[in-house]
Amino acid sequence: MAGEALLGVDLGTSGVKAVVVDLRADVLGEADAVYPVRSPRAGWAETDPADWWTATVAAVRRALAAAGRPRVAAVGVDGQMHGLVLARADAVPVRPALLWADRRAEAELEAWRALPAAERQALANPLVPGMTGPLLAWTARHESSALAEARWALLPKDWLRLRLTGKAVTEPSDASATLLWDVPADTWSAPALRAAGIPAELLPPVAASDQAAGCLTAAAAAELGLPPGLPVAAGAGDTPAALLAAGTAGEEAAQLTVGSGAQIVTAAAEPTAAPGVHVYRTAERTGWYRMAAVQNAGVALEWVRTLLGATWEEVYAAAGEGEADSGGVVFLPHLTGERAPELGRCGALAGLRLDTGRAEVLRAAVEGVAFTIRHAAALLPDGLPPVVRLAGGGSRDPRFRALLADVLGVELRPVRLRSASALGAARLAARATGLPMAPPRPHRDPAVHPTRRKEIYDVKFEVYVNHLKTHQTEPPRRAAASRHTTAPTGHSETV
Template structure:
């Protein structure tokens, strides 16, 4: 048996997977995001631990026999957030999250201090990444900065609590802007640009490597008899790639979760930081991921549902499985700023073209289309590096919607595939990494792709209509 624990932004999800890679049980707990000021986002690391422990306690209550047989634990989680620890290994402040935009000015400072940043990390300095947040903390909270003895990403903090060891995998470390992504090692020059040293960083491992064991007292709490190994694990998107078997160059997939992305594994790094392409190490050796990333995807549908006082299912039901034509209004999904291709933490969302004839259905369809158009921007930024995308798998909560995937297929003009178990990707990927860390099996034997349960094909006439609409939609950015 193997556990996959995914520390998301809005919830923790823990799954129990057997040796046949069947999900035996799943438990989740919601998380709250604190917004001290507009454009800021924080979470208390103690809330993560409480939620994870609650999911494991629930599994113990209902599946004690299966939980007792767990041999390995895999961790995945939200990326980029710094957990600053003092000499007693206690958090000094709440974690500043990946969608926090406060450190925009510090990005320019960091790139000035470290001219080789883009070449070494494969990325542009953006406020979502970890390093600019540390520059902000050094400037605005100098006492906390000077008291910092260790800087961990969210899931590495979870590992510290579970095992007592400070270890990070290279995929999550890629999102810090301190990693030399080709060498898969910390950059001393990058750390120095932020006033840090290797002594304040965790030890690095590959995601499929052993990285500590569960503490004996916790193993006893959950009735585990094998003193489970904890795998290196992965950031959320690399773990999602492992979960769907995206372990070969060109295996493109699209995430429709709280945030969204178009992601492709590559065998060598061809960065495009000017177009805000993200370059990360994959969770397995000798492979990387390049991505176009957007900050708000399925969260846009949650926002409009909350605004209109209806459930997401109630909003989608009247629209059917496929649009007849594009919505007459347009939506920019920049509710929390945007990454690819704009790197603009201050831009905000926009509904354009409203009239007395606008109804709820028109608005909801426009929201789905706006996310699809933004993913087209991500796709184009990736293809600028020479990548060719002939098809894509879709994962995340948004992939449940036939309508959304039909829109996406027509906007991107490629087949979009829905996968079996496409919503458990990150947690399932973490469980697979746990198995690899325990057994040492061949990666390709464990990380097999799930079945494609449905394919959404572009319709020529509708795809042409969206192609005509896309340039007009892009011009709205200048008005937002």
């Protein structure tokens, strides 16, 4: 098997990454390409799947060239979760893809709220308008002609695999995040399909994540610069793919990932619902994980940084200054709202005085993000364990790591793994073909322990929560929105 390689393709919200990896789990070559997220109306988030394909071709070709054009044995795909792609049998989309950040289906959620309690509990997830089921219900109500033209209702990475293989398939890790999936039964939910008002025939058959779901067509292979007939694994959502790439956690029973958003993930022995917490299938043949999601982490810090004309060095320097005192300033970072309404519906900046300066506001911004993560962690049925694995590009500054450890009151063990989601997809490709791929080798930085400042942050967190309670109203809606805006990347790479 020497010399064989796997190709992993990670279809993100605003860009695609391709990774070529050998059986020792070493990255031989990687490349990425970007595409726009458009918002033709306020609250909408769309991308033309043709842009996904153009970017995928460019990224794969560059990754193969960087790797020295090795002999690729199989392909795996992962991608942004939720959303909806309506496509004909030949993979041609009938309209732009609706993405996870899209909020047009708020009214359609009433059909899910009306489900009997047992049927609603079986979906095991908060009601989010950007999930596939509500978006399908919106399409059935407002764009019935597009729905009638479509053969398949697909998740983003499943559309990409259809374009690669000509076969429509999904798998449990992504399907469980649609509000159309009976999570305990591990199959499509008939009551949820009735709530969406769509026929079951629109949904694709289901395969295991590590199962070959088709072979690369001659036409797709020619565009990508690969031989035709390569097996393509069913793949996974981006978060479960990255968790698979990270390997076993050992003592670290939970993982916190900080990027544009933040996710706190713990293993779930049973797929039981909890308020404000997501329950999804893993990319393994069995098993579930719980996720408490924060939409506004790095995206909120970037907004504050840009508004004040600050550098990232100034942002993180503010996080490490003084004795945890930002002059009484409190920042609620919920600029895009949160999936769990109890975490916050809109942003706010409070406690300003004539002597308030940039440093106080920057520190309050970083603290506000940390407090929101703590608040989200409290939604998990068992809270946080004493030791938590820390990942994501947004958590690499040691000053922010120290702040997080103090706010959360747990030991943080930072890990770094290059291109984790794409590596998880490549690992699934190896399994689909029976190739023995070595275990992952993430880089581990020194552990970060809480300090005496924890007690100060316990008090400040209560102040934050009290401010939050006074701002739990829906933000006013804009009359119009830019046609070329970028949605926040809530499913950032997990490791």
